[in-house]
Amino acid sequence: MTGSIPETMRAVIKAERGPGLQLVEWPVPEIGPGEVLVKVRAASICGTDLHIYNWDEWAQSRLKPPFVVGHEITGVIARIADNVTSVKVGDFVSLESHIVCNECYYCRTGREYICENTQIIGVDRDGGFADYIAVPAQNAWPNDPRLPLRVAVLEENFGNAVHTAMAQDVSAKYVLVTGCGPVGIMAIAVAKAAGARRVFATDISDYRLKMAAEAGADLTINVMKTDVINAVLDATCGEGVDVVLEMSGAPSAINQGFALLKYGGEVAMLGLTPGPFTFDLNTHIVFKGAIVRGIVGRRLWDTWYQMRGLIESGAVDLTHLVTHEFDLEEFDEAYKVFMSGESGKIMFHF
Amino acid sequence: MTGSIPETMRAVIKAERGPGLQLVEWPVPEIGPGEVLVKVRAASICGTDLHIYNWDEWAQSRLKPPFVVGHEITGVIARIADNVTSVKVGDFVSLESHIVCNECYYCRTGREYICENTQIIGVDRDGGFADYIAVPAQNAWPNDPRLPLRVAVLEENFGNAVHTAMAQDVSAKYVLVTGCGPVGIMAIAVAKAAGARRVFATDISDYRLKMAAEAGADLTINVMKTDVINAVLDATCGEGVDVVLEMSGAPSAINQGFALLKYGGEVAMLGLTPGPFTFDLNTHIVFKGAIVRGIVGRRLWDTWYQMRGLIESGAVDLTHLVTHEFDLEEFDEAYKVFMSGESGKIMFHF
Amino acid sequence: MTGSIPETMRAVIKAERGPGLQLVEWPVPEIGPGEVLVKVRAASICGTDLHIYNWDEWAQSRLKPPFVVGHEITGVIARIADNVTSVKVGDFVSLESHIVCNECYYCRTGREYICENTQIIGVDRDGGFADYIAVPAQNAWPNDPRLPLRVAVLEENFGNAVHTAMAQDVSAKYVLVTGCGPVGIMAIAVAKAAGARRVFATDISDYRLKMAAEAGADLTINVMKTDVINAVLDATCGEGVDVVLEMSGAPSAINQGFALLKYGGEVAMLGLTPGPFTFDLNTHIVFKGAIVRGIVGRRLWDTWYQMRGLIESGAVDLTHLVTHEFDLEEFDEAYKVFMSGESGKIMFHF
Amino acid sequence: MTGSIPETMRAVIKAERGPGLQLVEWPVPEIGPGEVLVKVRAASICGTDLHIYNWDEWAQSRLKPPFVVGHEITGVIARIADNVTSVKVGDFVSLESHIVCNECYYCRTGREYICENTQIIGVDRDGGFADYIAVPAQNAWPNDPRLPLRVAVLEENFGNAVHTAMAQDVSAKYVLVTGCGPVGIMAIAVAKAAGARRVFATDISDYRLKMAAEAGADLTINVMKTDVINAVLDATCGEGVDVVLEMSGAPSAINQGFALLKYGGEVAMLGLTPGPFTFDLNTHIVFKGAIVRGIVGRRLWDTWYQMRGLIESGAVDLTHLVTHEFDLEEFDEAYKVFMSGESGKIMFHF
Secondary structure (H helix, E strand, O other): OHHHOOOEEEEEEEOOOOOOOEEEEEEOOOOOOOEEEEEEEEEEOOHHHHHHHHOOHHHHHHOOOOEEOOOEEEEEEEEEOOOOOOOOOOOEEEEOOEEOOOOOOOHHHOOHHHOOOOEEEOOOEOOOOEOEEEEEHHHEEEOOOOOOHHHHOOHHHHHHHHHHHOOOOOOOOEEEEEOOOHHHHHHHHHHHHOOOOEEEEEEOOHHHHHHHHHOOOOEEEEOOOOOHHHHHHHHOOOOOEEEEEEOOOOHHHHHHHHHHEEEEEEEEEOOOOOOOEEEOHHHHHHOOOOEEEEOOOOOOOHHHHHHHHHHHOOOOOOOOOEEEEEEHHHHHHHHHHHHHOOOOEEEEEO | OHHHOOOEEEEEEEOOOOOOOEEEEEEOOOOOOOEEEEEEEEEEOOHHHHHHHHOOHHHHHHOOOOEEOOOEEEEEEEEEOOOOOOOOOOOEEEEOOEEOOOOOOOHHHOOHHHOOOOEEEOOOEOOOOEOEEEEEHHHEEEOOOOOOHHHHOOHHHHHHHHHHHOOOOOOOOEEEEEOOOHHHHHHHHHHHHOOOOEEEEEEOOHHHHHHHHHOOOOEEEEOOOOOHHHHHHHHOOOOOEEEEEEOOOOHHHHHHHHHHEEEEEEEEEOOOOOOOEEEOHHHHHHOOOOEEEEOOOOOOOHHHHHHHHHHHOOOOOOOOOEEEEEEHHHHHHHHHHHHHOOOOEEEEEO | OHHHOOOEEEEEEEOOOOOOOEEEEEEOOOOOOOEEEEEEEEEEOOHHHHHHHHOOHHHHHHOOOOEEOOOEEEEEEEEEOOOOOOOOOOOEEEEOOEEOOOOOOOHHHOOHHHOOOOEEEOOOEOOOOEOEEEEEHHHEEEOOOOOOHHHHOOHHHHHHHHHHHOOOOOOOOEEEEEOOOHHHHHHHHHHHHOOOOEEEEEEOOHHHHHHHHHOOOOEEEEOOOOOHHHHHHHHOOOOOEEEEEEOOOOHHHHHHHHHHEEEEEEEEEOOOOOOOEEEOHHHHHHOOOOEEEEOOOOOOOHHHHHHHHHHHOOOOOOOOOEEEEEEHHHHHHHHHHHHHOOOOEEEEEO | OHHHOOOEEEEEEEOOOOOOOEEEEEEOOOOOOOEEEEEEEEEEOOHHHHHHHHOOHHHHHHOOOOEEOOOEEEEEEEEEOOOOOOOOOOOEEEEOOEEOOOOOOOHHHOOHHHOOOOEEEOOOEOOOOEOEEEEEHHHEEEOOOOOOHHHHOOHHHHHHHHHHHOOOOOOOOEEEEEOOOHHHHHHHHHHHHOOOOEEEEEEOOHHHHHHHHHOOOOEEEEOOOOOHHHHHHHHOOOOOEEEEEEOOOOHHHHHHHHHHEEEEEEEEEOOOOOOOEEEOHHHHHHOOOOEEEEOOOOOOOHHHHHHHHHHHOOOOOOOOOEEEEEEHHHHHHHHHHHHHOOOOEEEEEO
């Protein structure tokens, strides 16, 4: 199969320091020791991609153009380095976007998701909005060949939802999901699959709340129109919720989540706030005897095994989450739809 | 409502040391401090009741006739002692069968299920195959008034299943349930509700395996007809299972369960073996790095809250588990059906 | 022994809405059902007692004078209600200050420390800066008769330290204790007893840091004089700490604790801040993958059993923590010393 | 330093299928990709080495002579393969004896100790009773250069003790250690370091029980002379123990341990029994609500970090555990002392 790999390829790149992206002809990457080359079959857009597109403060401080963008990727192994045994040419894989060092304290204690040397594809090194991408072999997760592309492409992002929802036991419990972007919607599906008593979902977009309901939310609340505190207290006989999955990063939603949390309740925080804000540790955490967990990335590889179980069993159905598909050439249009807020996941097919 | 309580009632009792039971006229019990009187609305038969009926070795060593039998009970509060505030007359309740002391080390550390002074209704004191039963107020668990009697009557027994299945995380995991009596069947339903990847069920009765399949088992195996080791290894690509829920008490099933357990897997043991047997600790536990938990009763009251969540949300549906109903007068007939092995739960209505 | 109980007694009370306390002659309390009367042998002063003395905002909103103050109490059972079996007249006991309902969701799931109906002695009902106090029998914890009074009197407060330090595993880990009031000092001793790798302690008082060192702190840092971030990073080869026990309630200390926390580290928060403040959830919790737990009171009764084990084994030595003793008549002087900040625990003897 | 490495070395090998060992001149091993060559500075003898020496049933079924024996090894890095970054030439290291694949399900979920492709040095490939040994770089754990050789050489074995003792919380608890070989003795020291309430130790050798007492056991019991059940019940006011650390593999000791276990207690099993035996699951596990964990090897690398913390802080002192030292040439004499049962650890110096 090696013979058929060209020397150059299409790639969407951040060409220089500033807003926007460019589609260019770019060298097919070489693979280093222990790496594999993946022929990309599908890719999807994440919120981080938008920060990169818009060249915001975070992007300016972290990125070093030029590089290929994109980190939600699925494809087929096209080439492997010597001694790679975990996958073989032709395998259908999804990519873990965090490249970890395997040597730091965190990697050596089963917590690679907080590896102190993490590199992210499409951010710190070349990503996969391109025909090919090179990654370490361990970042290529083998899929069942029958898995639909539109599910396989979501696994990296789905992993955030699984990591968050599974960070505490949700079975038979009241769960509140604050923020119904794609990760929030997938977290709703996971909580339902794990036997949550009821799942409540909040957002400011009716479009997203409709998707939340389709994913299984028992009650969806538009916080612009409805008093979320009263709504959830009404729905729980005044009890409040056992678990909050925080996906919004909005200080108002965070405060609502903690206000609704039962004593001894648990909060998993994935959303990033715009910055520090005034927070009441006494009321929200100390007096409540609350347990709060920060969530980053995916547990490597526990989360991926959990994903496999949830998808294979049919407990979670991701087939309808991609709402728009584009050719790579249409990337500007794709980002425009993404920015509208009126979409689920947006996928590039190849 | 007090005025309407008669002085005597119907009761099925173990009258003297020996096999069999009798239906007699019996005094309606007085309630002591902190107790409530429950007008029984439904009751169901458990395996323990059969030991009592047959007057086996265990029964001979523990029981002190005469006493009213029966410990799976639902009904309505008819009278309460002074200062009882947790329930009121008219409440629809199911009964926790274990009366605990609230003062021993185990009760004082949130582990009332292993209270060293446990008394069981229908075993150590008067039970509820009768028109009325007296129990401590805390043993009366208030139900939603709309809960069907045929579900409410099962809660005590369902609690064993919930305690066993929830003793470890089963989400996204392969689960093997060995033994498909009613508790095994309910444990299958709980494991599926909690998002198990696949649930495998074994038994020697096709009748019960059919019920197991209806409860959600992905693969049912009659160990008299099929090689269970091969069947489960085939179904798991040679991996084996992550969790075993042991409900049979059969040494052969226990050995099969451990043989199929993955390294690092978890086993919850509820079934009681006929006695000690030759067991390979090295292979089954030490080399495997297995975690084994003994399960008794229900966590008080964590398990009851979990039950409420699972039933209320519809995650577990128990409405079809009662396969036979009888009047209390037909108790001998009811026990006969129970002994046939061709039944789900058997209920007395009042 | 009943015959010797007088009708009135000495008691330090908050007589009316406003600063200060009064020593008065007061009726010896009656005991209700399930209660015991305790002849007080020693009592000690807590930070909460100072809020009450000073009549601050919290005190104004919560307290309903007149009532007897004081909630850290040890003594001897002088009288018991009918049916009390857990203790008997003559038993030497320390008092759990939180009176819980045993009926709410939290009490019924082994989490009485967050009981939604908690009443605190010396705050919500009569306390024990008096010759006698009445409490529910379950609040009287029996001590070994040989336990020194100056240890027994500290148990309630020691329980806060044990609850906080034991809320996560500290064995073989770097632990930072921010705030070296008595609870912080005792938490240092617990962390050392549990095998912490090194314990670092911060405060603004050299007096307290000296006590911290005596309790076992490996490094004490006066944050007014030393850059705590550099000091702890130096002492840990740049790693930071695995666990923070937050005892100060000072926003600056909280920020320092989180800044020094390793990725994936754990924080137990007992200290109360003066109010909401600007907090960086992203940096401190989300990106770090931190786990944060709010701590209230003592686990009932797990913490008391842990205390018994730690004291009895000699793993923790509390005998030197009381630095000043007073007669009850000298209460104003005692509070004055307490306010000076130059003391350990201050005890009243009887 | 490379220049000084000779082509051959001294090595103690299992030369052929049968009892005994031989000291021979043997090629210094080549290192493969990712490996390091270690100049051995000290080695110690483990029970497994005796099985190999005696050529028992287990040895016959597993071993493939000729190979160099020995798996408890410390030394200095003499050479590293290209791209090795975790250690450098001159580093003082102790060796993890289990070489794991990093690719199986267990390795990929932080449980390398049950890697399904584990190879053990000195068993499945060349070991370290020799001047040099080659291992993967990740198996070389860097020590503080000041760590005494007689401590460094014990780390592999100490890791079994730490893994077992830390598999459950022992702080403030009664702990029973059954079997006082070196691992049992070290487990006693760990349990004390972690704040156990009291540690009880049983064995059949007074020599070993004396070492157990020196390691911190509060009560040592020679089961040949004393009724262990009565002795421990007496010492615990009839309560029994919270935790059993099973190090003996003796069915009688296992039964005693379970008999003494409290309801809800925890058992960590490291010892291997001579084979299956009659075991009472009902009484020992189910009715007790016990939790039993099989223990294999060391958690990679959590256990090594814990060891570092315990040794560095002085919480555990291993300096007196080596009771005999030999030159490699005296290996037959060393094994003879080992077989006598009258020794602690036996070390070869180089």
